Amino acid sequence: MDKNSTVFGFIGTGNMGGALAQAARHTIEGSRILLANRSPEKALALSKALEARVSDNQEIAKEADFIVLGVKPQLMEEVLAQISPVLALRRSPFLLVTMATGLTIARIRELAGRSYPVIRIMPNTPVSIGAGMVQYACSENVADSDLQAFLEAFAWAGRFSSIPEFRMDAGSAVSACGPAFADIFLEAMADGGVACGLSREQAMELAAQMLLGTAKLALESGQHPAALKDAVCSPGGTTIQGVRRLEEAGFRGAVIDAVIASYERTLELSPTHP
Numbered sequence: 001m002d003k004n005s006t007v008f009g010f011i012g013t014g015n016m017g018g019a020l021a022q023a024a025r026h027t028i029e030g031s032r033i034l035l036a037n038r039s040p041e042k043a044l045a046l047s048k049a050l051e052a053r054v055s056d057n058q059e060i061a062k063e064a065d066f067i068v069l070g071v072k073p074q075l076m077e078e079v080l081a082q083i084s085p086v087l088a089l090r091r092s093p094f095l096l097v098t099m100a101t102g103l104t105i106a107r108i109r110e111l112a113g114r115s116y117p118v119i120r121i122m123p124n125t126p127v128s129i130g131a132g133m134v135q136y137a138c139s140e141n142v143a144d145s146d147l148q149a150f151l152e153a154f155a156w157a158g159r160f161s162s163i164p165e166f167r168m169d170a171g172s173a174v175s176a177c178g179p180a181f182a183d184i185f186l187e188a189m190a191d192g193g194v195a196c197g198l199s200r201e202q203a204m205e206l207a208a209q210m211l212l213g214t215a216k217l218a219l220e221s222g223q224h225p226a227a228l229k230d231a232v233c234s235p236g237g238t239t240i241q242g243v244r245r246l247e248e249a250g251f252r253g254a255v256i257d258a259v260i261a262s263y264e265r266t267l268e269l270s271p272t273h274p
């Protein structure tokens with residue numbers, strides 16, 4: 001596969017498929033991006049914004065080097081049944097890219113009818129602004145050069161992390177469900193600021209930038225969050241009193257339980273769940 005002419009086809013241009021197509025557009029020209037969606041107006045609107053090509057599932061199955069499956073997990077069977085006869089006739093190599101929560105590489109191959117190379121990813125909503133966390137796992141027949149081409153094409157989306165596939169459901173509970181948990185924290189911080197007299201707008205700005213900066217500091221310094229927390233808590237000071245309240249309210253345990261609950265639900269929804 002020549003990475004300078006590689007074609008990326010997106011089947012399903014909803015929230016996540018659309019965000020990934022936008023991310024890819026930062027690296028590759030629009031003429032190499034094909035967009036297909038059940039309600040065609042969504043693909044059409046995105047194609048205008050990205051100067052990409054509107055397509056359909058069959059054409060993408062026939063032409064794209066990377067076929068990015070952006071449909072909901074429960075629709076994957078229908079979509080793969082529809083395109084598998086076209087895939088079976090292909091002579092040129094291609095890869096399937098799946099982002100469907102709970103569907104394994106083995107299941108995708110089973111639905112597609114053959115052991116095609118598959119890259120399974122687990123993105124999160126901040127990919128839409130280039131600050132995402134994308135976990136990925138590959139089937140054994142994904143060539144290193146193809147994986148590199150994939151990572152380069154989507155690099156704008158954010159940070160990529162290789163993970164053993166069996167850990168992806170756990171990773172998903174942290175990084176894909178996590179934005180909802182962080183949003184609740186963010187909203188609550190702003191509520192606290194409003195309760196103390198700040199305007200809503202300013203409280204949101206302070207809370208959001210605080211959260212962003214704290215996460216950045218943890219990643220860039222490599223320091224343990226406990227050490228970063230200790231650095232803010234002066235003896236006899238203000239912050240430690242807030243920490244005391246959070247601990248009294250079981251904040252830490254609630255967050256851990258939220259991750260476990262999301263993980264367990266992912267397992268329940270998986271087709272291989274007994």
Ligand SMILES: NC(=O)c1ccc[n+]([C@@H]2O[C@H](COP(=O)([O-])OP(=O)(O)OC[C@H]3O[C@@H](n4cnc5c(N)ncnc54)[C@H](OP(=O)(O)O)[C@@H]3O)[C@@H](O)[C@H]2O)c1
Binds near residue numbers: 036071072079
């Ligand atoms: N959202 C997240 O935070 C997140 C995180 C990680 C992984 N994911 C995964 O990302 C995938 C997409 O989720 P989403 O949140 O982006 O859902 P979404 O916004 O509903 O997007 C799915 C899109 O697929 C289209 N579609 C449905 N059937 C189709 C078909 N037969 N052919 C072509 N397009 C079809 C839908 O078209 P219509 O416009 O007609 O509905 C819709 O635009 C899911 O597998 C999900 O598990 C999502």
